[in-house]
Amino acid sequence: MNILNIFLSAGPQGGGGNPTISILFFGGMILVMWLFMIRPQTKKAKLQKQFIDNLxxxxxxxxxxxxxxxxxxxxxxxxxxxxxxxxxxxxxxxxxxxxxxxxxxxxxxxxx
Known part of the structure; x- marks a missing residue:
């Protein structure tokens, strides 16, 4: 079985799965987006501002x-x-x- 299917699958009771795991998965997605998209853009903007200020x-x-x-x-x-x-x-x-x-x-x- 796929690990993602294990975490997100319905339990033996037929419920919606463990909500804690879903929240952690969602938080992990936000962390990855921050690491690969938002953080590099802010670093680049900071360098651009520093470059303009040093002209x-x-x-x-x-x-x-x-x-x-x-x-x-x-x-x-x-x-x-x-x-x-x-x-x-x-x-x-x-x-x-x-x-x-x-x-x-x-x-x-x-x-x-």
Whole structure:
């Protein structure tokens, strides 16, 4: 017999099984969801916030839209002035800066 069938099967009285086992099984499912879905997302959000807070003028960045530029000025209202070419500036939200794309762009190219 399958272990799951043993825990969730009806007992000899014909009842609905042991409610304690069902509650433990449900709690285990919630724990697995937290470990594999919620916890990694919160860690990633924390790293993204730390990355945005550590930006400074002169850093090269990539936005989530794929625009490459250099931080020209950090504004107080959660915006950044980005220079994409000499004389061309954009004002974008800090949350629009991609941590993954920026770190990929800053890695040296692999030489073969």
């Amino acid at each position: 400074k003028e002169g850093d090269k960045i990539v936005t989530i839209a794929g625009i490459h530029g250099k931080v020209k000025k950090m504004n107080d209202n959660n915006t950044v002035l980005v220079e994409v070419s000499p004389g061309t500036n954009f004002t974008i939200e800090r949350s629009a800066i991609s941590m993954e794309y920026t770190q990929q762009q800053q890695k040296p190219a692999d030489v073969k």
